[in-house]
Amino acid sequence: MEFELAHEAFLKKHVEARSGERKGRLERGHREAEKLFCREVWRPLRGQFDNLHPEFEVLDWRGRSFFCDFAYLTAGVQLMIEIKGYGPHVRDMDRQSYCYELNRETFLTAMGYRVISFAYDDVAHRPELCVSLLRMVLSYFQGDGTPQHLQDAVEREALRLAYRIARPLRPIDVEQHLHVGHRTAVKTLQSLCSKSLLSPVAGPNSKHVVRYELRQLAKNGLWL
Known part of the structure; x- marks a missing residue:
């Protein structure tokens, strides 16, 4: 009920x-998929809807209007988010x-704009x-675009290093890559855990x- 309100x-x-059409597009276009994204992805991550714009209008290179499912706009972030179903965006x-x-x-x-797309499935x-994935995208930005739990730049760089070297991290890897002391490296890895x-x-x-390895979703075998 809290989400619904x-x-x-x-x-x-x-x-x-x-x-006009901007109002009509929102009333027609914000349907089940967009609401599901708000409930299952955006609100669990951000906790509120500040700076999120549904059915956001943009003019293309021909001067024609089109609408993105969402735009997240702050002083430091210009992010377009699309929810794509397999049928209309691939099969048909x-x-x-x-x-x-x-x-x-x-x-x-x-x-x-930075454009990201999520499959409806x-x-x-x-x-x-x-x-x-959205948390990782937002972690690149500073200020309002940086989520609470990834504010520290050292943590972001350590996480990127883990993806790049594709093996479990050791504290010495973080020390050498980021030029930090052993205590800072261990603290950073423990925080990411x-x-x-x-x-x-x-x-x-x-x-x-x-060592510290990237967490894996056991039920689907995908790395986070």
Whole structure:
């Protein structure tokens, strides 16, 4: 019920601020998939809907309007978010539509937006994966765009290092890559473990942690 009230207030605010086709598009376009994203991905990650704009209008390179499912806009972030179902975006798409889809995303990038897309199936059935990926995207930004649990730049760089070297991290890896002391490296890795981004690994016949590996979703075999 708490989500329903918050979501209703979120939509009402944007509907009342619009008129004409922009208002009609929001009333028609914000449906089950978009609401599911709000409930299962955005609110668990951000806790509120500040700076999130549903059915956001943009002019393309021809001067024609099109609408992105969501835009997250702050002083330091310009993020476009699309929820794509397999049917309309893959199975039922002709060559011309496919070309336009790619050109549109490239155009948005040229205009300074970062564009990310989530499959509807992931939003519906694996929202925790979407939350983790979106958290990583937002971690690149400073200020309002940086989530609470990844504010420290050292943590972000350590996590990126773990993905890049594709093996469990050792404290010395973090020390050498980020030029920090042993205590800072261990503290950073332990903090990432507390946020469920890394898992500690003990040495052979030892209770002492010697490595830290990327956390894996056991039920689907995907790395977070």
